Amino acid sequence: MSDPTTPTDAVAGTTRRHFIRGVAAAGASTVAAASLFEAPGVSDLLGDSVARAAGAPTPFADFRAVAASSADAFEVPEGYRAHVVIKYGDSFANTDGTQLRFGYNNDFLAFFPLEGKPDEGLLFVNHEYPAPFFQHGVTRGADKSVAQLELEQYSVGNSVLHVKKDAAGLWQIVSPSPYNRRITGKDPECEHTGPLADETNHPRVGTSSKGSLANCSGGITPWGTALSCEENFQDYGSDPATSAYGWNRLDPEYDSALWSKYGWVVETDPYDASWTPRKHTALGRFRHENTAFRALDGKRFVLYMGDDVTNAGVYKFVSTRPFIPGRRAHNLRILEEGTLYIASFDHSRREFAVDGDTTPITPTSGVGYWREVLVTELEDTNVRIRRAVEAEEAGAWNRHFATNRPEDVEVDVDGTVYIAFTNNSGVKDRHGSIRKLVEAGNDPTAVGRANEFRWVDYAGGGDRGEDKPAGERGFSSCDNLVFDREGNLWVVTDISSGSLAGTPGAARWYRYHLNNAVFMIPRSGPNAGIAFRFANMPAESEGTGPYFTPDERTLFVNVQHPGEETASRGVYGDVSTYTSYWPAGNKTTGQNPSTPLPSLVAVTKLPPNAPPEERRPNVIPPPPPAPEGRRPQPEPGRDGAKPRLRVADVPRRRAQAQLLRGGLPLELTVDEPVRATLVLSAKLPTLVGRGRRARRKQKLVVLGRATKSLKAGRTELAVKLSPAGKLRVRALRGKDVTATLTIEARDAAGNRSSVKRNVKLV
Structure with a gap:
């Protein structure tokens, strides 16, 4: 192939700053730092639901959160542009003449920069599983033709895509390119490494697949x-009479009952299209979700992993070889030899009394240690470890090792490990949580009972309540995690399509959430701990693999399995029966009925002065243009007029005792249905700093807030103080202070009006 560019410093990590900017979005760290276990502060926002980072905002850290949606559309906040880069079946090519097609159900993705080319790079993309119904209509393994099975084979694996920004700032596929490549369920032959890569002693694994x-x-x-993590390998080779795939009709190698060729972590060099992928048996064979590393110069390399199964464990691998920056040939052997460990928690699962609860009945912090995984436990790891643990102590697995489905694991720049536990109906955990783990002495290689790690449940999923702004109601069923360079935590959700609102099996505890979404959680500053909704996914889909470019001007997101429930109630070939038309159409509005296609989306923030030709809608697909010669007809509630507000009966003076008992009464009149947010705030003396440096400053404090859906006409209501607000008012002890009542009303079209009134508290 023609002279491929080698990895840049941003990936190789030759300097700390380059390293963090280049790979922090993948959850990597090169430095040790003091462990931190501060409880995340949670404070309400004043007025608009605007997310702000603690430091200098990145293009993605300052936005107006979007409300939950059940529409068949991909939506990001106004001021951002979203466009489809590539979708299932799209063609691209290598310069050697090989014609390629983008695979199905794209999941993980990573951006690899090209040296000296800031607007160009490589995207490595996983394709998790096929969709027989949409691909050819035959859903029973025993009934498929060889051609249909081979179509499915080609649609999984990986894509390597050369991408580049065009003149309008849109990412496009460079084709042909020497980097473009497909790895499929059939080709190429993958090399096995590590202790089980042995035809004689481990014939089920062998040396290749x-x-x-x-x-x-x-x-x-x-x-x-x-x-790349091979997860649900068990689906491909079971009984073809009952399996959705039945690939063992093509080759018994796909039968997990006979062979152990799949279920590994696979390493690939995206810069070299001739590279032979390597499956590393030292990392164990289980339903791998992801990997996240900790690399300290000259020290043993550590890789964290989750087993994406309900009641499965969290793992880490500690290499034998040290990580040496700049020694690529040496480092390429790191994952071949080392020791695997599984986390043992003093109490591993978050349990709840009632389905949908957000307050667990089990501890939310504790300690644990890393238990060694024996070589004899590397194949079918989950089953063999569980058997050994239960033989030593009955019930020990569920108490100490079983977790609530660990999907993603990421490592912050200070070495703190974040784990996304998606959910576990067996212990009534319907919303999941994000757990934070700090190693003993902040040493990632610390293992054994003598080196206990500490853990705390950092953020829990679930509904924060109707009184919260629409974009802040909370996340549920967290999946992939990613950090931006300012330390904000980005989360995508993975509520099962059959449980989402609007489906026959919709679960009541997900009604508030509607479609799956992307959230940003600031980890410091006044909005720490609040999940702000950044993007909504189309009907019956999930967002996966969020990844920032090194300059953090683009966020790539995969949209996986839109219209997933169609297979259970649709008619193949009759598009009108499909539950999603995305991305070409919108089932909700009846726009352009078409087959739903998994797609890769790029999101960028528009500069305020962006020319019209660069402005693209913040919704995919955009609304259809009006017919030529006709003026577009406004939709009901979308006339562009702001709602009219009239506020009456707000007392100019309010006794503090009255405020504590009944809140602040008022009368509000609107000319159309609105969602009204009322916030009572005041500047109060607040102690800032610690010790001798502590001093009092005037700080804006939210005393109380209310969010109401109002019909057109007059409504009497009151803003009551929050518990914290009551404490602050009592602390005034009769001192006069002026509070401000801010009222904002938003109509169905998103048009906003606001008013303010001052009230003297005496």
Whole structure:
């Protein structure tokens, strides 16, 4: 192939700053730092639901949160542009003449920069599983033709895409390119490494396998390779009479009852299209979700992983070889030899009394240690460890090792490990949580009972309440995680399509959430701990693999399995029966009925002075243009007029005792249905700093707030104080202070009006 560019410093990590900017979005760190266990502060926002980072905002850290939606559309906040880069079946090519097609159900993705080309790079993308109904209509493994099975084979694995910004700032596929490549469920032959890569002693594993499949999430390495995780390998080779896939009709190698060729972490060099992928048996064989590394110069390399199964464990691998920056040939052997460990928590699962609850009945912090995984437990890891643990102590697995489905694991720049526990109906955990883990002495290689790690449940999923702004009601069923360079935590959600609002099996505890979404959670500053909704996914889909470019001017997001429930109630070929038309159409509005296609989306923030030709809608698909010669007709409630507000009976003076008992009464009249947010705030003396440096400053404090859906006409209501607000008012002890009542009303079209009134508290 023609002279491929080698990895840049941003990936190789030759300097700390380059390293963090290049790979922090993948959850990597090169430095040790003091462990931190501060409880995340949670404070309400004043007025608009605007997310702000603690430091200098990135293009994605300052936005107006979007409300939950059940529409068949991809939506980001106004001021952002979203466009489809590539979708299932799209063609691209290598310069050697090989014609390629983008695979199905794209999941993990990572951006690999090209040296000296800031607006150009490589995207490594996983394709998790096929969709027989949409691809050819035959859903029973025993009934498929060889051609249909081979179509499914080709649609999984990985894509390597050369991408570049065009003149309008849109990412496009460079084709042909020497980097463009497909790895499928059949090709190429993958090399096995590590202790089980042995035809004589481990014939079920052997030394090679045909391609890669079940490629869920993954990770990157500091030496510039991609790691792809083979997750639900068990679906491909079971009884073809009952399996959705039945690939063992093509080759018994796909039968997990006979072979152990799949279920590994696979390493690939995206910069070299001739690279032979390597499956590393030292990392164990289980339903791998992702990888996240901790690399300290000259020290043993550590890789964290989750087993994406309900009641499964969290793992880490500690290499034998040290990580040496700049020694790529040496580092490429790191994952071949080392020791695997599984986390043992003093109490591993978050349990609840009632389905949908957000307050657990079990501890939310504690300690644990890393238990060694024996070589004899590397194959079918979950089953063998569980059997050994239960033999030693009955019930020990569920008490100490079983967790609530660990999907993503990421590592912050200070070494703190974040784990996304999606959910577990067995212990009534319907919303999941994000757990934070700090190693003993902040040493990632610390293992054994003598080196206890500490953990705390950092953020829990679930409804924060109707009184919260629409974009802040809370997340549920967290999946992939990613950090931006200012330390904000980005979360995508993975509520099962059959449980989402609007489906026959809709679950009441997800009604508030509607479609799956992307959230940003600031981890410091006044909005720490609040999940702000940044993007809504189309009907019956989930967002996966969020990844920032090194300059953080673009966020790539995969949209996986839109219209997933169609297979259970649709008619193949009759598009009108499909539950999603995305991305070409919108089922909700009846726009352009078409087959739903998994797609890769790029999101960028528009500069305020962006020319009209660069402005693209913040919704995919955009509304259809009005017919030529006709003026567009406004939709009901979308006339562009702001709602009219009239406020009456707000007392100019309010006794503090009256405020504590009944809040602040008022009368509000609106000319159309609105969602009204009322916030009572005041500037109060607040102690800032600690010790001798502590001093009092005037700080704006929210005393109380209310959010109401109002019909057109007059309504009497009151803003009552929050518990914290009551404490602040009592602390005034009769001192006069002026409070401000801010009222904002938003109509169905998103038009806003606001008013303010001052009230003297005496």
